[in-house]
Structure formats: C-alpha cells, structure tokens
Amino acid sequence: MAVVISEISRLTPDDFHQLWLHLQYNLVSFILLSALAVVGCTVFVMTRSRSVYLVDYSCYLPPESLQVPYKKFMDHSKLIEDFNDSSLEFQRKILERSGLGEETYLPEGLHCVPPRTTMVAAREEAEQVMFGCLDKLFQNTKVNPRDISVLVVNCSLFNPTPSLSAMIVNKYKLRGNVKSFNLGGMGCSAGVISIDLAKDMLQVHRKTYAVVVSTENITQNWYFGNKKAMLIPNCLFRVGGTAVLLSNKASDRRRSKYMMVQTVRTHKGANDKAFNCVYQEQDDNGKTGVSLSKDLMAIAGEALKANITTLGPLVLPISEQILFFATLVAKKLFNAKMKPYIPDFKLAFDHFCIHAGGRAVIDELEKNLELSVTHVEASRMTLHRFGNT
Template identity: 25%
Template sequence: MSRIASVGTANPSFSIEQKLGCELMKKHYSDILRPRSVEVLEKIMEHPSIRKRHIAVDGILELISFKNETQEKRIERFTRWGTRLSCDAIRQAIDSAGVGLEEIRVLVVNTCTGYVCPGLTSYIIEELGLSKNVKAFDLVGLGCGGAVPNIDLAQSVLGAQSNGVAVSVAVEICSATYQMGNDMSLIVSNAIFGDGAAAAVIWNRDSGVELVTARSLIDPVHRDDVRYVYKNGHLHNRLSPHLPEIIGETVPGEIQRICEENGLTPADIRHWAIHPGGHKMLEQIKSVLGLDEEAMTHSRNVLKEFGNMSSPSLLFAFKDVLAREIKPGDWCILVGYGAGLSVYTYLLRA
C-alpha cells in the first residue's frame, strides 16, 4: 500500500501584509477602482482571517509594476517562479523522507495559473538533474483541488514499485493571473490569493501515512461559479458571490460519502487538511458537518499566513498535520475543491 512519506513547501521570500497591500492597490489603481470596489477591497483585506501573503516578485517595485506587466513577461515570471518553488518544495520533501533525487521514478505536477509547453516537469527535471526516463505528467485545469487527484495519479503510476518514489507537486503562481477591475471576482481574488508550491513524497514502504482511498465529484452545473475565463488573452478569475453556500451544499456531502464507504463517520476523522478557500467556505464546511474548531486549525493557520494559494494550500495544511503527533490507526482526510465545480477527497490512515 502506498504511503505519503513527507511533504515539503515553498514560498517566495517576498511577502506583504494585508494592510499595506490594500493601501498600495488603492493608491496605484485609483484611476480604475470605483468607490464600491474600494469599500469591498477594504472589507476583505481588513478581515483577520488573512494576515499576509507571499507573492512571486523580487521586491515591492516589481509588485507595483503588475499594472503594466505584459502577457509575455507574466508567463516568463510564472515559469521561472513555478520551477523555482517546485524544486525548493521537492528538495525539502525528499530531505525529510531521507531519499535521494536519483530515487524519483514518477513526477506529477499540477497547476492552473499558467500554461507552458513543454510543461513545468521539463524545467524541474532539468533543474534538479532528474533521470531523463522519469515518468512525468503535467496536469492543468484542476483548479484549487488539484493536489488530491495529483496524489491519486502519482501513487497509481508508482504502482507496487519498492525501489523508488513518486513526487507529487502542486504549484500555483496566482499573481501571474492578476487583473484589476471593478468586477467583484477580481476584487476578491486580488485580496485573498497568494503564491506557493508543495511537494509530497509517495512510496511503498512501511512508514508514512497510508493512502486508503480517493473520491471525486465533478458537477458542471456550477462550472461558471468558480473558474478562469479568458478576456483579451488574459486569465480572469471568476468567483460567484454564492460560492460559499455552494461549497456548503457539495463538499460536506462528499466527505460524508467517502466516510460511509469505509464504515466511518466524520466524527472518526482525527486529522483534517481542508483547502482553505476562504473564511466563509471553511465556516460552511464546519457548520454543515458539525466539526469542532480543532478540525479547522491547520486550514485556518495556512489561510492566515499565506492566503489562498489555490492547489498547494491543502498540502500546506497536511504538512502541519504531519508535524503533530499522529498515532497509529488515526484517520486523516484531504479535502480539495474548486473549478469544475470539483470536489476531491482522500482518506488516509496513520
């Protein structure tokens, strides 16, 4: 049975607190933002659920230059930072697992915030000096929940191999999709998203957390409630104002189903790593399932210190879970959700 041996994470060194970020946006986009947009921006960025975010730039001057960033420059920044953060996360994960780069047999990378061909796996293989025969897969379009199907694919491709490992990487440069306007989807996105990467080492050895079973739901009825759309050749995030309620109507049911299929209830789950899509979404999931605050701790901590990084976020939360004392037999769950509308769950056991 495959297990997650370790998780590594990485962020750009540049970070900005919400208060300063809000002031910069109001100052440099005063010619664009309407009073109502400024009001909403201030309300979101003053909320205590997010303290700061990490952004893939070398300093504040580059951040300010987003207003005039060309699409070519944006893709170059996505590729450079996506590769760098992925490699940093992989190095941390393999060091924690005590394995070498030469043991990597499978590499799966998911992202939804940029498209390059060949994909990021090509750049990662080159940067880390991995075997040119590694089985490499680039997954795009999975949205914020992408880390879960990524892990499912990685363990499936690894199969029963005992002499190597699979590495599953979720990386998002959300700032590479930055657009400013009075569309409320853009206002919300600019207030909550950050950049980061996470890597999980998967192996068929006796230590680690066992990957028991995965479940997925794709509901096209809500496709337009959370997605990217192209406008003038640029990605624009679309988030329905009703998204928290939609998440509350769909995600808890999937959690209950994967539990029932394995003779469990949500009360049997000891450790939770839920995608921190936002304060309201976490509150919806908590309320519908009747979870206690402890179950939300890891997700809330990630949201507070990093914002919503899209797909790497739940692995950041799971890394916090692994840092705690997990007792043999404890049940864990990974919960991702996002574009599609998609909901991905993975049941694990220590």
C-alpha cells in the same frame, strides 16, 4: 496449519514412504493442485493493492521581503490606475473579512510599481516555489532525484511551454523514463487529484517513488479590472506550494508520516452551475481574471454530500451507517424535502484538514460537519499565515 504440523511431527519413516507411494499413484492430481496453488498465489501477489506511503513533504516559505501587509496591499492598489474607488473599497472590505493575516506573500513582480507581469517574471515565481519545495524535500528524505519514477505537477492558471513538470525534470536531471504529468485548469481540487493520480501510478510501478508538486502561479493572473466577482481572487490568492514524496516500498513504512487508506473524488462538472462557479474569463473591458460565482458554496456543499455518501460506509462505525441509511430510505419513501442525515465524522477521524480557500469555505464545512473550533484551527491558521496557495 497447526493441526497439519502436529500430525506431520508424528509421522514415522514408514508413514512417509506410504505417503510417497500415494503421491506416485495420484501424480496428475498432485501436479494439477500444485500448479493451481502456484497460479493462485501469483495472481494474488500481482493483483493485490499496494500500500502507498507519504514519506515526507515540504512547503515553500518565501523571503520576508515578499510579505504583503494590508496597508502595503492597498497602497499598491491605489497606485494602479485601473482600479476605481469602488473597486478599491471592495478589495479593502474583502481583505479584512478574508481571514488572511499580515504576513502572507505576493510574487516579486507584483511588488513592483507598475507590476511586472511578464512571462519571465511568472517563470521566476514558478521556479522559486517548485525548486524551493523540492530542494528541501530531497535534502530531508535523502532521496536521489534520479530514483523518482512518477512526477505530477498541478498549477491551474500558468501552463507554459516547456511545461512546469519539464522544468523540474531539467533542473534535477530526472531519468528518461520518468512518468511526468502536468495538470492545469483544475482549480483548488487539483492537489487531491494529483495525489489520486500518483497513487494509481504507484499501483502499476513496483518499488518506486512518486513526487507531487502542488502550487498556483499569481504573477500573470492578477486582475486589473473593476468587476467585483473577479476582484475576490486578488484578496485571497498568495504565493506558496508544496512537494510531497510518496512511496510503495515496504522499506519506507517505518519512516513514513502517513499511509494512504481511502481517496474519494466527485466531479460535478456535468452540472452547469458547478461548471461556471469558478470561471476564467474577460470582463467587458477585455481584462482577464477568474470570476467566483455566488453559487460556489452551494456547489461545494453538494459535492461534500456526494463525497460523504461514498466515504461514509468505508470509515464510519456501524451505528452511524444505520442512521444515515435509515434517513436516506425515509427521505426517498416518505418526505423528499427531509434533510439528509450528516454522520458524525468525529467518530471516524481524529483530525480534519479543510482546504484553506477562504474563511467562508472553512465556516461552511465547520457548520455542515458540526466540527469544533479545535478541529478547524489548523486550516484557519494556514489561511491566516499563507492565504490560498
């Protein structure tokens, strides 16, 4: 461009006249080339990936009256006749080892004696969490709810009719053409899945906002039985949720907190062990709950390796990629039992946000990724303060 501009600046009026005559004699070629340039530019603009920004987010903070210290948890559990002595002792040990602190929250219905686990109580919990997040989000960002084009809500265990997303549409009077999605039964991975879905929708719809609401509902999903594997969620899951505002508007770039760079999802559901590792079912006495398998951490480790294989080449420096590739080739050719090389992701990332699903989850990822205490401190403190939300 610099050369062309410098040459044009030297042209005389006679040169421009000769150039015009030359274009006249080559009119067909000039029109075809111009049309090709216009089509090429149009295709590039229409098909290029749009930047997605995380403008802001808000978390729900329940009132102090809903806090459940260890003693209160155990005192209420003892008042419930469904639990035998062995189950009570098991819950006490899990609670002490869980990594949860004394200030986590349970829904209002579970503070009642006997617990109030009705549909009305579950809806109240959902409304308090979702609307609490969204009120704060809209207030902080000054975004009009009617400007939202995409709404994604994820809650695994509570899926009423009308849906949770419909409850939000009704509350905030979102516009009639809003693209709303309600994801259920997808466990702790649903938050990432929701963000990925919202990102894909923002690649289709131009200059707009998407809201993602991520939560879990506990009121109707407390386990009142004595199967050990199904008692663990009682000790880990607590009230909480978040609302995230995403945008593909260039004008939001300056005020946004983050820009999305990569998303990687690996689905291990084709594997029977993975499929059954977190399973909602009834025990022998017909009590419904969520059973956590002993294979859970092993399955999570396999999913992590698959994600690392995909993510590594996209973010790691070339030295780590070469080591990873060389180890992979050696494993295939010489020794199938050789441990795969775990790249040093600290060379690619400044911060790690590990899912606060439980102390064992954080410990396992800290060990596998060779992270420091500082790297996992945020996740540990989130678990300590809020539990698995």
